[in-house]
Amino acid sequence: MRASRLVQLLLLLQAHGGTTATVLARELEVSVRTVYRDVEALSAAGVPVYSEPGRGGGVRLVDGYRTRLTGLTIEEADAVLLAGLPGAAADLGLGTVLATAQLKMLAALPPELRGRATRIAERVHIDMPGWFHHPDATPTLATLADAVWHDHRLAIRYRRRDRTVDRVIDPLGLVMKAGTWYLVAREGTDIRSYRASRIDTADATGESFTRPAEFDLAAHWASAADDFARSMLRVRARCRISPEHFALLRLSIDPAAVGETLASAGPPDESGRVEVTVPSESYEVLTHALLSLGDHIEVLDPPELRARMATVAAAMHARYHP
Known part of the structure:
Protein backbone atom coordinates (compact mmCIF):
# COMPACT_ATOMS: atom_id res chain seq x y z
CA MET A 1 0.00 0.00 0.00
CA ARG A 2 2.79 2.46 0.89
CA ALA A 3 4.69 1.66 -2.33
CA SER A 4 1.59 2.54 -4.34
CA ARG A 5 1.22 5.79 -2.37
CA LEU A 6 4.87 6.72 -2.99
CA VAL A 7 4.33 6.28 -6.73
CA GLN A 8 1.21 8.44 -6.55
CA LEU A 9 3.12 11.10 -4.62
CA LEU A 10 5.91 11.10 -7.19
CA LEU A 11 3.43 11.35 -10.07
CA LEU A 12 1.54 14.17 -8.36
CA LEU A 13 4.76 16.15 -7.99
CA GLN A 14 5.72 15.53 -11.60
CA ALA A 15 2.25 16.44 -12.89
CA HIS A 16 1.92 19.63 -10.87
CA GLY A 17 5.54 20.71 -10.57
CA GLY A 18 5.29 21.29 -6.84
CA THR A 19 2.61 21.83 -4.24
CA THR A 20 2.07 22.08 -0.52
CA ALA A 21 2.13 19.15 1.84
CA THR A 22 -1.45 19.98 2.82
CA VAL A 23 -2.66 19.59 -0.76
CA LEU A 24 -0.70 16.35 -1.16
CA ALA A 25 -2.16 15.00 2.07
CA ARG A 26 -5.66 15.73 0.81
CA GLU A 27 -5.00 14.08 -2.56
CA LEU A 28 -3.46 10.99 -0.97
CA GLU A 29 -5.95 10.88 1.92
CA VAL A 30 -3.20 10.79 4.57
CA SER A 31 -1.86 13.17 7.19
CA VAL A 32 0.65 15.95 6.49
CA ARG A 33 3.13 14.14 8.71
CA THR A 34 2.79 11.04 6.53
CA VAL A 35 3.47 13.14 3.44
CA TYR A 36 6.75 14.40 4.91
CA ARG A 37 7.75 10.84 5.86
CA ASP A 38 7.01 9.72 2.29
CA VAL A 39 9.07 12.61 0.91
CA GLU A 40 11.99 11.47 3.06
CA ALA A 41 11.54 7.90 1.78
CA LEU A 42 11.61 9.11 -1.84
CA SER A 43 14.72 11.17 -1.18
CA ALA A 44 16.45 8.20 0.46
CA ALA A 45 15.60 6.16 -2.64
CA GLY A 46 17.44 8.65 -4.83
CA VAL A 47 14.52 10.73 -6.09
CA PRO A 48 15.55 14.44 -6.23
CA VAL A 49 12.67 15.71 -4.14
CA TYR A 50 12.91 18.48 -1.55
CA SER A 51 10.66 20.65 0.61
CA GLU A 52 10.77 24.43 0.99
CA PRO A 53 9.52 25.94 4.23
CA GLY A 54 7.61 29.20 4.63
CA ARG A 55 5.19 31.15 2.46
CA GLY A 56 5.26 30.01 -1.16
CA GLY A 57 7.12 26.85 -0.20
CA GLY A 58 6.06 23.26 -0.60
CA VAL A 59 7.28 19.93 -1.88
CA ARG A 60 9.04 19.93 -5.25
CA LEU A 61 11.09 17.86 -7.65
CA VAL A 62 14.36 19.19 -9.02
CA ASP A 63 13.63 20.98 -12.31
CA GLY A 64 13.92 18.68 -15.31
CA TYR A 65 13.50 15.42 -13.39
CA ARG A 66 11.01 13.01 -14.93
CA THR A 67 10.15 9.58 -13.60
CA ARG A 68 9.96 6.60 -15.90
CA LEU A 69 7.05 5.15 -13.94
CA THR A 70 4.53 6.52 -16.43
CA GLY A 71 3.83 3.32 -18.36
CA LEU A 72 0.24 2.17 -17.90
CA THR A 73 -0.55 -1.28 -16.56
CA ILE A 74 -3.28 -3.33 -18.25
CA GLU A 75 -5.76 -2.47 -15.49
CA GLU A 76 -4.90 1.23 -15.72
CA ALA A 77 -5.34 1.21 -19.49
CA ASP A 78 -8.79 -0.33 -18.99
CA ALA A 79 -9.60 2.34 -16.43
CA VAL A 80 -8.62 5.18 -18.77
CA LEU A 81 -11.57 4.19 -20.95
CA LEU A 82 -13.79 5.07 -17.97
CA ALA A 83 -12.06 8.37 -17.23
CA GLY A 84 -15.20 10.34 -18.07
CA LEU A 85 -17.25 8.17 -15.71
CA PRO A 86 -15.53 8.14 -12.32
CA GLY A 87 -18.64 6.77 -10.64
CA ALA A 88 -18.72 3.84 -13.04
CA ALA A 89 -15.03 3.19 -12.49
CA ALA A 90 -15.56 3.12 -8.74
CA ASP A 91 -18.52 0.73 -9.11
CA LEU A 92 -16.30 -1.66 -11.05
CA GLY A 93 -13.53 -1.52 -8.45
CA LEU A 94 -11.30 0.65 -10.66
CA GLY A 95 -11.51 3.94 -8.76
CA THR A 96 -7.97 3.87 -7.34
CA VAL A 97 -6.57 2.41 -10.55
CA LEU A 98 -8.22 5.19 -12.54
CA ALA A 99 -6.73 7.86 -10.30
CA THR A 100 -3.24 6.41 -10.75
CA ALA A 101 -3.70 6.07 -14.51
CA GLN A 102 -4.78 9.71 -14.79
CA LEU A 103 -1.75 10.79 -12.81
CA LYS A 104 0.53 8.78 -15.09
CA MET A 105 -1.03 10.34 -18.16
CA LEU A 106 -0.62 13.84 -16.73
CA ALA A 107 2.97 13.12 -15.74
CA ALA A 108 3.78 11.84 -19.24
CA LEU A 109 2.40 14.94 -20.98
CA PRO A 110 4.58 17.94 -21.80
CA PRO A 111 3.79 21.00 -19.64
CA GLU A 112 1.70 22.82 -22.25
CA LEU A 113 -0.57 19.82 -22.86
CA ARG A 114 -0.70 18.96 -19.17
CA GLY A 115 -2.23 22.35 -18.45
CA ARG A 116 -4.85 21.84 -21.15
CA ALA A 117 -5.83 18.42 -19.82
CA THR A 118 -6.17 19.85 -16.32
CA ARG A 119 -8.34 22.70 -17.63
CA ILE A 120 -10.68 20.21 -19.29
CA ALA A 121 -11.05 18.20 -16.08
CA GLU A 122 -11.79 21.41 -14.17
CA ARG A 123 -14.47 22.53 -16.63
CA VAL A 124 -16.25 19.39 -17.82
CA HIS A 125 -18.06 16.83 -15.65
CA ILE A 126 -20.29 13.98 -16.80
CA ASP A 127 -23.21 13.05 -14.55
CA MET A 128 -24.97 10.02 -16.04
CA PRO A 129 -27.96 9.28 -13.77
CA GLY A 130 -31.16 11.25 -14.31
CA TRP A 131 -32.59 13.73 -11.85
CA PHE A 132 -34.13 12.23 -8.70
CA HIS A 133 -32.57 8.89 -9.56
CA HIS A 134 -30.91 6.99 -6.74
CA PRO A 135 -28.47 4.34 -8.02
CA ASP A 136 -29.39 0.74 -7.27
CA ALA A 137 -27.42 -1.17 -4.68
CA THR A 138 -25.20 -3.58 -6.60
CA PRO A 139 -23.24 -5.67 -4.07
CA THR A 140 -22.19 -8.26 -6.67
CA LEU A 141 -21.00 -5.77 -9.30
CA ALA A 142 -17.27 -6.11 -8.55
CA THR A 143 -17.57 -9.90 -8.88
CA LEU A 144 -19.45 -9.53 -12.16
CA ALA A 145 -16.82 -7.13 -13.48
CA ASP A 146 -13.99 -9.48 -12.56
CA ALA A 147 -15.73 -12.33 -14.37
CA VAL A 148 -16.25 -10.13 -17.43
CA TRP A 149 -12.56 -9.11 -17.48
CA HIS A 150 -11.30 -12.69 -17.18
CA ASP A 151 -13.99 -14.72 -19.03
CA HIS A 152 -14.98 -16.67 -15.93
CA ARG A 153 -18.28 -18.57 -15.81
CA LEU A 154 -20.61 -17.63 -12.96
CA ALA A 155 -23.43 -19.24 -11.01
CA ILE A 156 -25.91 -16.51 -10.11
CA ARG A 157 -29.13 -16.17 -8.16
CA TYR A 158 -31.40 -13.67 -9.90
CA ARG A 159 -34.57 -12.01 -8.60
CA ARG A 160 -37.35 -11.77 -11.13
CA ARG A 161 -40.58 -9.95 -10.39
CA ASP A 162 -42.38 -13.12 -9.30
CA ARG A 163 -39.62 -15.51 -8.22
CA THR A 164 -35.90 -16.14 -7.74
CA VAL A 165 -34.02 -18.32 -10.23
CA ASP A 166 -30.57 -19.90 -10.36
CA ARG A 167 -28.58 -19.66 -13.57
CA VAL A 168 -25.11 -20.55 -14.86
CA ILE A 169 -23.97 -17.83 -17.25
CA ASP A 170 -21.04 -16.61 -19.31
CA PRO A 171 -20.66 -12.86 -18.57
CA LEU A 172 -19.97 -10.98 -21.81
CA GLY A 173 -20.22 -7.34 -20.79
CA LEU A 174 -21.56 -4.66 -18.48
CA VAL A 175 -23.72 -1.76 -19.60
CA MET A 176 -24.66 1.35 -17.63
CA LYS A 177 -28.03 2.73 -18.79
CA ALA A 178 -29.17 6.00 -17.16
CA GLY A 179 -27.16 5.20 -14.02
CA THR A 180 -28.33 1.56 -13.80
CA TRP A 181 -25.95 -1.36 -14.39
CA TYR A 182 -26.94 -4.34 -16.56
CA LEU A 183 -25.02 -7.56 -17.17
CA VAL A 184 -25.15 -9.01 -20.68
CA ALA A 185 -24.45 -12.72 -20.50
CA ARG A 186 -24.81 -15.95 -22.45
CA GLU A 187 -27.06 -18.59 -20.95
CA GLY A 188 -26.83 -21.73 -23.04
CA THR A 189 -27.19 -20.45 -26.60
CA ASP A 190 -29.18 -17.34 -25.66
CA ILE A 191 -27.76 -13.93 -24.82
CA ARG A 192 -29.76 -12.16 -22.11
CA SER A 193 -29.59 -8.99 -20.05
CA TYR A 194 -29.76 -9.00 -16.25
CA ARG A 195 -30.25 -5.98 -14.02
CA ALA A 196 -27.19 -6.09 -11.77
CA SER A 197 -29.06 -4.96 -8.65
CA ARG A 198 -31.27 -8.08 -8.89
CA ILE A 199 -28.32 -10.47 -8.87
CA ASP A 200 -28.29 -11.48 -5.20
CA THR A 201 -25.30 -13.84 -5.41
CA ALA A 202 -22.60 -14.44 -8.00
CA ASP A 203 -20.08 -17.24 -7.52
CA ALA A 204 -17.26 -18.37 -9.78
CA THR A 205 -17.72 -21.94 -10.99
CA GLY A 206 -13.99 -22.41 -11.54
CA GLU A 207 -14.57 -22.71 -15.28
CA SER A 208 -13.56 -20.37 -18.08
CA PHE A 209 -15.45 -19.83 -21.31
CA THR A 210 -14.55 -18.77 -24.83
CA ARG A 211 -16.00 -15.41 -25.72
CA PRO A 212 -17.92 -15.38 -29.05
CA ALA A 213 -15.55 -13.84 -31.58
CA GLU A 214 -18.37 -12.06 -33.41
CA PHE A 215 -20.02 -10.58 -30.31
CA ASP A 216 -20.21 -6.76 -30.27
CA LEU A 217 -21.50 -5.47 -26.93
CA ALA A 218 -22.56 -2.01 -28.14
CA ALA A 219 -24.34 -3.39 -31.21
CA HIS A 220 -26.05 -6.11 -29.20
CA TRP A 221 -27.27 -3.65 -26.57
CA ALA A 222 -28.62 -1.23 -29.16
CA SER A 223 -30.54 -4.02 -30.87
CA ALA A 224 -31.78 -5.59 -27.64
CA ALA A 225 -32.91 -2.26 -26.21
CA ASP A 226 -34.77 -1.44 -29.42
CA ASP A 227 -36.44 -4.86 -29.51
CA PHE A 228 -37.43 -4.56 -25.84
CA ALA A 229 -38.90 -1.10 -26.32
CA ARG A 230 -40.94 -2.26 -29.31
CA SER A 231 -42.15 -5.37 -27.45
CA MET A 232 -43.65 -3.13 -24.77
CA LEU A 233 -45.90 -1.37 -27.30
CA ARG A 234 -48.83 -3.77 -27.06
Whole structure:
Protein backbone atom coordinates (compact mmCIF):
# COMPACT_ATOMS: atom_id res chain seq x y z
CA MET A 1 0.00 0.00 0.00
CA ARG A 2 2.79 2.46 0.89
CA ALA A 3 4.69 1.66 -2.33
CA SER A 4 1.59 2.54 -4.34
CA ARG A 5 1.22 5.79 -2.37
CA LEU A 6 4.87 6.72 -2.99
CA VAL A 7 4.33 6.28 -6.73
CA GLN A 8 1.21 8.44 -6.55
CA LEU A 9 3.12 11.10 -4.62
CA LEU A 10 5.91 11.10 -7.19
CA LEU A 11 3.43 11.35 -10.07
CA LEU A 12 1.54 14.17 -8.36
CA LEU A 13 4.76 16.15 -7.99
CA GLN A 14 5.72 15.53 -11.60
CA ALA A 15 2.25 16.44 -12.89
CA HIS A 16 1.92 19.63 -10.87
CA GLY A 17 5.54 20.71 -10.57
CA GLY A 18 5.29 21.29 -6.84
CA THR A 19 2.61 21.83 -4.24
CA THR A 20 2.07 22.08 -0.52
CA ALA A 21 2.13 19.15 1.84
CA THR A 22 -1.45 19.98 2.82
CA VAL A 23 -2.66 19.59 -0.76
CA LEU A 24 -0.70 16.35 -1.16
CA ALA A 25 -2.16 15.00 2.07
CA ARG A 26 -5.66 15.73 0.81
CA GLU A 27 -5.00 14.08 -2.56
CA LEU A 28 -3.46 10.99 -0.97
CA GLU A 29 -5.95 10.88 1.92
CA VAL A 30 -3.20 10.79 4.57
CA SER A 31 -1.86 13.17 7.19
CA VAL A 32 0.65 15.95 6.49
CA ARG A 33 3.13 14.14 8.71
CA THR A 34 2.79 11.04 6.53
CA VAL A 35 3.47 13.14 3.44
CA TYR A 36 6.75 14.40 4.91
CA ARG A 37 7.75 10.84 5.86
CA ASP A 38 7.01 9.72 2.29
CA VAL A 39 9.07 12.61 0.91
CA GLU A 40 11.99 11.47 3.06
CA ALA A 41 11.54 7.90 1.78
CA LEU A 42 11.61 9.11 -1.84
CA SER A 43 14.72 11.17 -1.18
CA ALA A 44 16.45 8.20 0.46
CA ALA A 45 15.60 6.16 -2.64
CA GLY A 46 17.44 8.65 -4.83
CA VAL A 47 14.52 10.73 -6.09
CA PRO A 48 15.55 14.44 -6.23
CA VAL A 49 12.67 15.71 -4.14
CA TYR A 50 12.91 18.48 -1.55
CA SER A 51 10.66 20.65 0.61
CA GLU A 52 10.77 24.43 0.99
CA PRO A 53 9.52 25.94 4.23
CA GLY A 54 7.61 29.20 4.63
CA ARG A 55 5.19 31.15 2.46
CA GLY A 56 5.26 30.01 -1.16
CA GLY A 57 7.12 26.85 -0.20
CA GLY A 58 6.06 23.26 -0.60
CA VAL A 59 7.28 19.93 -1.88
CA ARG A 60 9.04 19.93 -5.25
CA LEU A 61 11.09 17.86 -7.65
CA VAL A 62 14.36 19.19 -9.02
CA ASP A 63 13.63 20.98 -12.31
CA GLY A 64 13.92 18.68 -15.31
CA TYR A 65 13.50 15.42 -13.39
CA ARG A 66 11.01 13.01 -14.93
CA THR A 67 10.15 9.58 -13.60
CA ARG A 68 9.96 6.60 -15.90
CA LEU A 69 7.05 5.15 -13.94
CA THR A 70 4.53 6.52 -16.43
CA GLY A 71 3.83 3.32 -18.36
CA LEU A 72 0.24 2.17 -17.90
CA THR A 73 -0.55 -1.28 -16.56
CA ILE A 74 -3.28 -3.33 -18.25
CA GLU A 75 -5.76 -2.47 -15.49
CA GLU A 76 -4.90 1.23 -15.72
CA ALA A 77 -5.34 1.21 -19.49
CA ASP A 78 -8.79 -0.33 -18.99
CA ALA A 79 -9.60 2.34 -16.43
CA VAL A 80 -8.62 5.18 -18.77
CA LEU A 81 -11.57 4.19 -20.95
CA LEU A 82 -13.79 5.07 -17.97
CA ALA A 83 -12.06 8.37 -17.23
CA GLY A 84 -15.20 10.34 -18.07
CA LEU A 85 -17.25 8.17 -15.71
CA PRO A 86 -15.53 8.14 -12.32
CA GLY A 87 -18.64 6.77 -10.64
CA ALA A 88 -18.72 3.84 -13.04
CA ALA A 89 -15.03 3.19 -12.49
CA ALA A 90 -15.56 3.12 -8.74
CA ASP A 91 -18.52 0.73 -9.11
CA LEU A 92 -16.30 -1.66 -11.05
CA GLY A 93 -13.53 -1.52 -8.45
CA LEU A 94 -11.30 0.65 -10.66
CA GLY A 95 -11.51 3.94 -8.76
CA THR A 96 -7.97 3.87 -7.34
CA VAL A 97 -6.57 2.41 -10.55
CA LEU A 98 -8.22 5.19 -12.54
CA ALA A 99 -6.73 7.86 -10.30
CA THR A 100 -3.24 6.41 -10.75
CA ALA A 101 -3.70 6.07 -14.51
CA GLN A 102 -4.78 9.71 -14.79
CA LEU A 103 -1.75 10.79 -12.81
CA LYS A 104 0.53 8.78 -15.09
CA MET A 105 -1.03 10.34 -18.16
CA LEU A 106 -0.62 13.84 -16.73
CA ALA A 107 2.97 13.12 -15.74
CA ALA A 108 3.78 11.84 -19.24
CA LEU A 109 2.40 14.94 -20.98
CA PRO A 110 4.58 17.94 -21.80
CA PRO A 111 3.79 21.00 -19.64
CA GLU A 112 1.70 22.82 -22.25
CA LEU A 113 -0.57 19.82 -22.86
CA ARG A 114 -0.70 18.96 -19.17
CA GLY A 115 -2.23 22.35 -18.45
CA ARG A 116 -4.85 21.84 -21.15
CA ALA A 117 -5.83 18.42 -19.82
CA THR A 118 -6.17 19.85 -16.32
CA ARG A 119 -8.34 22.70 -17.63
CA ILE A 120 -10.68 20.21 -19.29
CA ALA A 121 -11.05 18.20 -16.08
CA GLU A 122 -11.79 21.41 -14.17
CA ARG A 123 -14.47 22.53 -16.63
CA VAL A 124 -16.25 19.39 -17.82
CA HIS A 125 -18.06 16.83 -15.65
CA ILE A 126 -20.29 13.98 -16.80
CA ASP A 127 -23.21 13.05 -14.55
CA MET A 128 -24.97 10.02 -16.04
CA PRO A 129 -27.96 9.28 -13.77
CA GLY A 130 -31.16 11.25 -14.31
CA TRP A 131 -32.59 13.73 -11.85
CA PHE A 132 -34.13 12.23 -8.70
CA HIS A 133 -32.57 8.89 -9.56
CA HIS A 134 -30.91 6.99 -6.74
CA PRO A 135 -28.47 4.34 -8.02
CA ASP A 136 -29.39 0.74 -7.27
CA ALA A 137 -27.42 -1.17 -4.68
CA THR A 138 -25.20 -3.58 -6.60
CA PRO A 139 -23.24 -5.67 -4.07
CA THR A 140 -22.19 -8.26 -6.67
CA LEU A 141 -21.00 -5.77 -9.30
CA ALA A 142 -17.27 -6.11 -8.55
CA THR A 143 -17.57 -9.90 -8.88
CA LEU A 144 -19.45 -9.53 -12.16
CA ALA A 145 -16.82 -7.13 -13.48
CA ASP A 146 -13.99 -9.48 -12.56
CA ALA A 147 -15.73 -12.33 -14.37
CA VAL A 148 -16.25 -10.13 -17.43
CA TRP A 149 -12.56 -9.11 -17.48
CA HIS A 150 -11.30 -12.69 -17.18
CA ASP A 151 -13.99 -14.72 -19.03
CA HIS A 152 -14.98 -16.67 -15.93
CA ARG A 153 -18.28 -18.57 -15.81
CA LEU A 154 -20.61 -17.63 -12.96
CA ALA A 155 -23.43 -19.24 -11.01
CA ILE A 156 -25.91 -16.51 -10.11
CA ARG A 157 -29.13 -16.17 -8.16
CA TYR A 158 -31.40 -13.67 -9.90
CA ARG A 159 -34.57 -12.01 -8.60
CA ARG A 160 -37.35 -11.77 -11.13
CA ARG A 161 -40.58 -9.95 -10.39
CA ASP A 162 -42.38 -13.12 -9.30
CA ARG A 163 -39.62 -15.51 -8.22
CA THR A 164 -35.90 -16.14 -7.74
CA VAL A 165 -34.02 -18.32 -10.23
CA ASP A 166 -30.57 -19.90 -10.36
CA ARG A 167 -28.58 -19.66 -13.57
CA VAL A 168 -25.11 -20.55 -14.86
CA ILE A 169 -23.97 -17.83 -17.25
CA ASP A 170 -21.04 -16.61 -19.31
CA PRO A 171 -20.66 -12.86 -18.57
CA LEU A 172 -19.97 -10.98 -21.81
CA GLY A 173 -20.22 -7.34 -20.79
CA LEU A 174 -21.56 -4.66 -18.48
CA VAL A 175 -23.72 -1.76 -19.60
CA MET A 176 -24.66 1.35 -17.63
CA LYS A 177 -28.03 2.73 -18.79
CA ALA A 178 -29.17 6.00 -17.16
CA GLY A 179 -27.16 5.20 -14.02
CA THR A 180 -28.33 1.56 -13.80
CA TRP A 181 -25.95 -1.36 -14.39
CA TYR A 182 -26.94 -4.34 -16.56
CA LEU A 183 -25.02 -7.56 -17.17
CA VAL A 184 -25.15 -9.01 -20.68
CA ALA A 185 -24.45 -12.72 -20.50
CA ARG A 186 -24.81 -15.95 -22.45
CA GLU A 187 -27.06 -18.59 -20.95
CA GLY A 188 -26.83 -21.73 -23.04
CA THR A 189 -27.19 -20.45 -26.60
CA ASP A 190 -29.18 -17.34 -25.66
CA ILE A 191 -27.76 -13.93 -24.82
CA ARG A 192 -29.76 -12.16 -22.11
CA SER A 193 -29.59 -8.99 -20.05
CA TYR A 194 -29.76 -9.00 -16.25
CA ARG A 195 -30.25 -5.98 -14.02
CA ALA A 196 -27.19 -6.09 -11.77
CA SER A 197 -29.06 -4.96 -8.65
CA ARG A 198 -31.27 -8.08 -8.89
CA ILE A 199 -28.32 -10.47 -8.87
CA ASP A 200 -28.29 -11.48 -5.20
CA THR A 201 -25.30 -13.84 -5.41
CA ALA A 202 -22.60 -14.44 -8.00
CA ASP A 203 -20.08 -17.24 -7.52
CA ALA A 204 -17.26 -18.37 -9.78
CA THR A 205 -17.72 -21.94 -10.99
CA GLY A 206 -13.99 -22.41 -11.54
CA GLU A 207 -14.57 -22.71 -15.28
CA SER A 208 -13.56 -20.37 -18.08
CA PHE A 209 -15.45 -19.83 -21.31
CA THR A 210 -14.55 -18.77 -24.83
CA ARG A 211 -16.00 -15.41 -25.72
CA PRO A 212 -17.92 -15.38 -29.05
CA ALA A 213 -15.55 -13.84 -31.58
CA GLU A 214 -18.37 -12.06 -33.41
CA PHE A 215 -20.02 -10.58 -30.31
CA ASP A 216 -20.21 -6.76 -30.27
CA LEU A 217 -21.50 -5.47 -26.93
CA ALA A 218 -22.56 -2.01 -28.14
CA ALA A 219 -24.34 -3.39 -31.21
CA HIS A 220 -26.05 -6.11 -29.20
CA TRP A 221 -27.27 -3.65 -26.57
CA ALA A 222 -28.62 -1.23 -29.16
CA SER A 223 -30.54 -4.02 -30.87
CA ALA A 224 -31.78 -5.59 -27.64
CA ALA A 225 -32.91 -2.26 -26.21
CA ASP A 226 -34.77 -1.44 -29.42
CA ASP A 227 -36.44 -4.86 -29.51
CA PHE A 228 -37.43 -4.56 -25.84
CA ALA A 229 -38.90 -1.10 -26.32
CA ARG A 230 -40.94 -2.26 -29.31
CA SER A 231 -42.15 -5.37 -27.45
CA MET A 232 -43.65 -3.13 -24.77
CA LEU A 233 -45.90 -1.37 -27.30
CA ARG A 234 -48.83 -3.77 -27.06
CA VAL A 235 -51.80 -1.50 -27.89
CA ARG A 236 -52.48 1.10 -30.58
CA ALA A 237 -54.85 4.01 -31.05
CA ARG A 238 -55.96 5.78 -34.21
CA CYS A 239 -55.88 9.53 -33.64
CA ARG A 240 -56.25 12.81 -35.51
CA ILE A 241 -53.75 15.62 -34.91
CA SER A 242 -52.37 18.67 -36.69
CA PRO A 243 -48.76 18.27 -37.90
CA GLU A 244 -47.87 21.51 -36.12
CA HIS A 245 -48.47 19.70 -32.84
CA PHE A 246 -46.15 16.78 -33.58
CA ALA A 247 -43.61 18.39 -31.23
CA LEU A 248 -46.13 18.10 -28.36
CA LEU A 249 -46.72 14.49 -29.30
CA ARG A 250 -42.99 13.78 -29.01
CA LEU A 251 -43.06 15.14 -25.45
CA SER A 252 -46.10 13.11 -24.45
CA ILE A 253 -45.61 9.57 -25.71
CA ASP A 254 -42.84 7.07 -25.15
CA PRO A 255 -39.74 7.78 -27.30
CA ALA A 256 -39.93 4.23 -28.65
CA ALA A 257 -43.40 5.03 -30.06
CA VAL A 258 -42.53 8.29 -31.78
CA GLY A 259 -41.04 6.79 -34.95
CA GLU A 260 -43.97 4.47 -35.61
CA THR A 261 -46.44 7.26 -34.91
CA LEU A 262 -44.89 9.76 -37.31
CA ALA A 263 -44.36 7.12 -40.00
CA SER A 264 -48.08 6.28 -39.89
CA ALA A 265 -49.22 9.85 -40.65
CA GLY A 266 -51.65 10.01 -43.59
CA PRO A 267 -52.53 12.92 -45.87
CA PRO A 268 -54.10 16.01 -44.23
CA ASP A 269 -57.89 16.39 -44.32
CA GLU A 270 -59.80 19.59 -45.11
CA SER A 271 -58.97 20.98 -41.65
CA GLY A 272 -55.25 20.25 -42.05
CA ARG A 273 -55.22 17.40 -39.53
CA VAL A 274 -53.75 13.96 -40.23
CA GLU A 275 -54.47 10.50 -38.92
CA VAL A 276 -51.73 8.72 -36.97
CA THR A 277 -51.48 5.40 -35.18
CA VAL A 278 -50.05 5.83 -31.68
CA PRO A 279 -48.62 2.70 -29.96
CA SER A 280 -48.26 2.31 -26.20
CA GLU A 281 -47.81 -0.31 -23.51
CA SER A 282 -51.43 0.02 -22.29
CA TYR A 283 -54.57 2.09 -22.76
CA GLU A 284 -54.15 3.46 -19.24
CA VAL A 285 -50.71 4.86 -20.10
CA LEU A 286 -51.98 6.13 -23.44
CA THR A 287 -54.97 7.86 -21.82
CA HIS A 288 -52.81 10.05 -19.60
CA ALA A 289 -50.25 10.65 -22.36
CA LEU A 290 -52.84 11.89 -24.84
CA LEU A 291 -54.80 13.91 -22.28
CA SER A 292 -51.72 16.09 -21.87
CA LEU A 293 -52.26 17.30 -25.44
CA GLY A 294 -55.68 18.67 -24.55
CA ASP A 295 -57.86 19.46 -27.57
CA HIS A 296 -54.89 19.28 -29.95
CA ILE A 297 -55.55 15.57 -30.51
CA GLU A 298 -58.68 13.47 -31.02
CA VAL A 299 -58.86 9.72 -30.40
CA LEU A 300 -60.84 8.02 -33.20
CA ASP A 301 -60.42 4.40 -32.25
CA PRO A 302 -60.67 2.09 -30.28
CA PRO A 303 -63.96 2.84 -28.45
CA GLU A 304 -62.45 1.61 -25.18
CA LEU A 305 -59.84 4.36 -25.25
CA ARG A 306 -62.39 7.01 -26.25
CA ALA A 307 -64.47 5.98 -23.25
CA ARG A 308 -61.46 6.19 -20.93
CA MET A 309 -60.58 9.66 -22.24
CA ALA A 310 -64.17 10.83 -21.75
CA THR A 311 -64.35 9.44 -18.21
CA VAL A 312 -61.10 11.08 -17.08
CA ALA A 313 -61.96 14.37 -18.79
CA ALA A 314 -65.40 14.41 -17.13
CA ALA A 315 -63.86 13.75 -13.72
CA MET A 316 -61.39 16.59 -14.24
CA HIS A 317 -64.20 18.93 -15.32
CA ALA A 318 -66.25 18.01 -12.24
CA ARG A 319 -63.29 18.66 -9.96
CA TYR A 320 -62.48 22.10 -11.34
CA HIS A 321 -66.08 23.18 -12.08
CA PRO A 322 -68.15 22.03 -9.09
